[in-house]
Amino acid sequence: MTESEVVDRFPTVVGLGGEHVVFVPRDAYADTIGGLRDSGFEMCVDVCAVDYLGHPGRDLPDGVVGERFEVVVNLLSLSQKRRVRIRVQVPEMDASVDSLFDLYPGTEAMEREAFDLMGVVFDGHPDLSRILMPEEWEGHPLRKDYGAGRVPVQFKEAPGPR
Amino acid sequence: MTIDARDSSDVRRIERPDLLTAETSEGTQEMRRRADTSKEELGRETGAVVRLPEGTFLDPAQVDVERTDDETMILNMGPQHPSTHGVLRLMLELDGEFVLRVKPIIGYLHTGMEKTAEELTYVQGATNVTRMDYLSPLINELGFSLAVERLLGVVVPDRAQWIRMLMSELNRISSHLVWMATNGMDVGSSSMMIYGLREREMILAFFEKTTGLRMNCNYIRPGGVAADLPDGWEDDVTVICDTIEARTFEYDELLTGQPIFHLRMDGVGGLTAEEALALGLTGPLLRSTGVPWDLRRAMPYLKYDEVDFDVIVGTYGDNFDRYAIRLNEIRESVRIIRQVAERMPRGDYRTQDAKVTPPPRGRIDASMEALIHHFKLFTEGFRVPAGEVYSAVESPRGELGTYLVSDGSAKPFRLHVRGPSFVNLQAVSLLMRGGMMSDTITIVSTIDPVMGEVDR
Numbered sequence: 001m002t003e004s005e006v007v008d009r010f011p012t013v014v015g016l017g018g019e020h021v022v023f024v025p026r027d028a029y030a031d032t033i034g035g036l037r038d039s040g041f042e043m044c045v046d047v048c049a050v051d052y053l054g055h056p057g058r059d060l061p062d063g064v065v066g067e068r069f070e071v072v073v074n075l076l077s078l079s080q081k082r083r084v085r086i087r088v089q090v091p092e093m094d095a096s097v098d099s100l101f102d103l104y105p106g107t108e109a110m111e112r113e114a115f116d117l118m119g120v121v122f123d124g125h126p127d128l129s130r131i132l133m134p135e136e137w138e139g140h141p142l143r144k145d146y147g148a149g150r151v152p153v154q155f156k157e158a159p160g161p162r
Numbered sequence: 163m164t165i166d167a168r169d170s171s172d173v174r175r176i177e178r179p180d181l182l183t184a185e186t187s188e189g190t191q192e193m194r195r196r197a198d199t200s201k202e203e204l205g206r207e208t209g210a211v212v213r214l215p216e217g218t219f220l221d222p223a224q225v226d227v228e229r230t231d232d233e234t235m236i237l238n239m240g241p242q243h244p245s246t247h248g249v250l251r252l253m254l255e256l257d258g259e260f261v262l263r264v265k266p267i268i269g270y271l272h273t274g275m276e277k278t279a280e281e282l283t284y285v286q287g288a289t290n291v292t293r294m295d296y297l298s299p300l301i302n303e304l305g306f307s308l309a310v311e312r313l314l315g316v317v318v319p320d321r322a323q324w325i326r327m328l329m330s331e332l333n334r335i336s337s338h339l340v341w342m343a344t345n346g347m348d349v350g351s352s353s354m355m356i357y358g359l360r361e362r363e364m365i366l367a368f369f370e371k372t373t374g375l376r377m378n379c380n381y382i383r384p385g386g387v388a389a390d391l392p393d394g395w396e397d398d399v400t401v402i403c404d405t406i407e408a409r410t411f412e413y414d415e416l417l418t419g420q421p422i423f424h425l426r427m428d429g430v431g432g433l434t435a436e437e438a439l440a441l442g443l444t445g446p447l448l449r450s451t452g453v454p455w456d457l458r459r460a461m462p463y464l465k466y467d468e469v470d471f472d473v474i475v476g477t478y479g480d481n482f483d484r485y486a487i488r489l490n491e492i493r494e495s496v497r498i499i500r501q502v503a504e505r506m507p508r509g510d511y512r513t514q515d516a517k518v519t520p521p522p523r524g525r526i527d528a529s530m531e532a533l534i535h536h537f538k539l540f541t542e543g544f545r546v547p548a549g550e551v552y553s554a555v556e557s558p559r560g561e562l563g564t565y566l567v568s569d570g571s572a573k574p575f576r577l578h579v580r581g582p583s584f585v586n587l588q589a590v591s592l593l594m595r596g597g598m599m600s601d602t603i604t605i606v607s608t609i610d611p612v613m614g615e616v617d618r
Contacts, residue, residue: 016312016551042439046552046563048578055569059548072565074552074580078439078453081460085552106442108206109588117276126202129191132269132617141277142576148277 001035003084011061019083023064029088030098033073037103041075041084044104047111048072049090049118053144068092069120073100096121117142193236193253193265207255207263209595234262241270245348245603248613252590252602259598264591268584271617279577283543284310284384287574291564292378294579295615297340300333300369301557302615303382305579308463309553309564310384313546316518321509322386323464328399328502329372329381330464330555331495335406336365337558338488338495341610342413345485348607349426354416361406368398385519386512399503403496410492418489424482431593431605433479441592442585445560446491447609450476450483457556469501484608491558517544543572559583559610581615 001009007020010032015021024032033044050070052058060066069090076083090097099122100107111122112131119140122128130137139146196204240251249270255263279290291306292299304326311318339362346354366376371392373379381388417423433443435451448455456473458466474490476483512519520539521532548570554563560582567576586609593605 016549017553019552021550043442043444045442045444045554045561046565046578046580048565048580050567050576050578055567055575057548058569072550072578074563074565078455078460083552104442105206105440106585106588109584113584126200126206130269131191132272134269135191141274148274148281 001032002039003036003041003082006032006036006084011063013061015085017083019085021085021087023061023087023089026088026090026097029071029086030100030103033075033086033100034103036075036084036086040079041077041082043076043078044073044100044107045076045083046072046074047100047107047114049114049120049142051118051142051144065089069095069118071097071114071120090120095119096123098122099124101125116140119143191267191269193255193263195236196234196255204263207265207591209264209592233257239602241267246606247344247611250587250606250611250613250616252606254599254602256599259600261594261597261599261602264594264602266587266590268587268613268616271613273618275618276577276579279574281573283572284546284574285540285543287577288383289378289380291577291579292380293614294581294618295557295559295562295583295612296377297337297612298330298333298558299378300329300382301555301562302579303380304330305553305555305557305562305564306566306577307382307384308555309551309566310546312551312553313549313566313568314384314518314544315547316385316513316515318386318513319510320465320507322511322513324502324506325387325391325511326382327464327466327469328391328499328506329369329387331498331502332365332368332399332402334558335492335495335499336362338492339365339406341488341558341607345604345607346417348603349423351417351423354413357409357413357416361409364402364405368395368402371395371398383512385515386510388512390511396503399499403499403503407493407496410489413489418486426600426604427482427485427608428480429478430481430597430601431608433589433593435479437592438479438589441589443560443589444582445556445558445586446484446487447560447586447589449474449487451479452477457554457561461554463553463555468505469498471495471498481604481608484610488558488610545570545572546574554580557582559612559615560586579615579618581618583609583611583613584616584618587611587616 006022011023013021050072052070053068058066067089071088071090073086074083088097099111101124109131111125112128114120115122115128116130116132117140129135235256237254237256239254240246241249251267253265253267254261275290275294279287282290288303288306291302295302339358343355343358369379370376373381433451435453438448438451452475454473454475459473471494474487476487520536525532526536546568548568550567552563552565554561562582563580565578566574569575590606590609594602
């Protein structure tokens with residue numbers, strides 16, 4: 001699937017950098033990106049997740065139903081000097097998408113980061129463990145319903161106030 | 163009469179996913195024993211790049227799993243090891259001196275900067291991002307500012323763009339000099355450590371003169387730069403360029419031709435272009451494999467399409483190529499700075515758009531409106547139209563991407579920074595394939611991770 005086929009098939013807008021922003025449904029996500037990879041997008045630059053809880057009036061093209069989470073993938077074609085951005089809607093109740101690990105091995109750390117900080121599960125990832133937070137951490141800090149600065153810093157055997 | 167809420171069909175209960183604790187039992191971050199590790203994960207830790215039908219890559223099925231655990235030893239290197247450039251922790255599985263598996267463990271410097279960014283206004287945002295990659299703070303600010311300006315639709319004056327270019331090239335030199343210094347230290351040349359930091363001090367002194375701070379300058383801001391260049395900056399820049407260019411030839415004498423240095427660097431940590439692309443590596447790592455990809459040339463921002471410079475590429479993708487690329491990039495940056503100093507236009511150093519730029523200090527004493535405007539800008543900040551944008555700049559380590567989502571308020575709804583070192587660090591197990599313990603030091607060094615950016 002080349003870029004123009006993808007653009008024809010799915011709702012697309014043109015981003016501020018002049019790149020195509022394609023809204024791909026979740027079940028077609030990995031296949032579409034696989035097609036783009038084969039048609040010249042050699043590098044997956046970035047994978048990140050966004051929590052749209054409490055975003056008023058978010059701008060989506062017709063035919064796209066906004067869900068709470070969104071996984072955003074930035075692909076880069078070195079030969080064509082082009083970028084393309086894929087945005088996938090991920091519902092809160094089943095926050096999971098396919099892993100891109102088999103297509104781009106370099107997404108391994110990025111998906112782990114998105115899982116760690118946003119709680120989106122990537123099916124098929126070889127080692128989906130926390131990457132930045134400690135492994136016994138509870139919750140996913142970048143979610144909008146996770147308060148900032150709520151957890152006190154604890155020092156082991158800190159001396160009491162003198 | 164009591165009503166049991168559970169039976170009542172009138173009570174609507176919010177369906178909530180069973181999260182928080184359930185998902186956290188996903189397993190340890192540490193390297194596990196061979197018997198407990200899945201084949202895919204084992205393949206990754208031994209440096210197999212999974213996928214790749216070409217057959218040039220090690221298939222995870224071919225990974226040697228027959229070896230029993232009692233023949234090998236798992237050793238922790240870091241997070242306090244001096245040659246891990248910060249708080250990187252590597253878990254190594256060793257067979258004698260040979261490294262079988264590597265797993266980098268990060269997060270020791272995680273301070274939640276992306277979450278912090280959601281609490282800060284766009285005016286304050288540059289202060290936050292500048293602390294991510296602490297060796298190239300100005301380039302972080304540039305990436306953030308370009309993203310915000312693209313959402314705002316603000317046009318930055320020419321002089322501001324050229325000043326930004328001057329500062330980011332100086333920053334690239336200082337970052338590469340720190341790399342030369344620490345890399346020299348890692349291979350046992352402590353003279354290089356001293357020389358690299360000595361030259362960098364000249365650039366930091368210039369930063370202090372211009373921005374008021376040596377590091378974390380908060381100089382490049384949405385709308386332009388914080389202040390004009392100081393009087394006599396041309397002389398300072400000329401001295402910096404002349405000195406550093408001459409000194410690079412001294413580094414050549416000290417390291418480039420030195421046989422011991424060659425033994426540590428040549429052919430160690432080899433990488434091919436396919437592997438680099440598959441892993442998403444950018445910057446000197448990608449260029450060392452012969453791919454001429456530099457965002458300053460390929461997708462120019464600022465005025466990089468108007469200056470003359472070369473993109474340095476390597477051939478073998480080994481440690482020595484990465485060293486040579488960084489050394490020569492210092493020379494190319496000097497070349498760019500000379501052109502910038504020659505062609506610096508006159509004009510404003512920040513946009514005159516009153517929505518973004520505070521009124522000049524002199525007007526505040528004279529005009530009530532200016533005072534109110536100044537106060538509002540620094541307490542509430544300016545509003546940015548709703549939308550999302552991804553913008554990328556070439557940092558000394560590779561592609562520094564900023565993904566910004568705005569909901570129309572004065573604070574970012576979501577700021578994601580694609581740190582080049584974070585992605586580049588994944589290459590460590592691939593580069594270590596079949597390597598020895600002492601190669602770990604030089605390989606981590608030539609990847610050049612800055613842990614502030616890896617962990618954010």
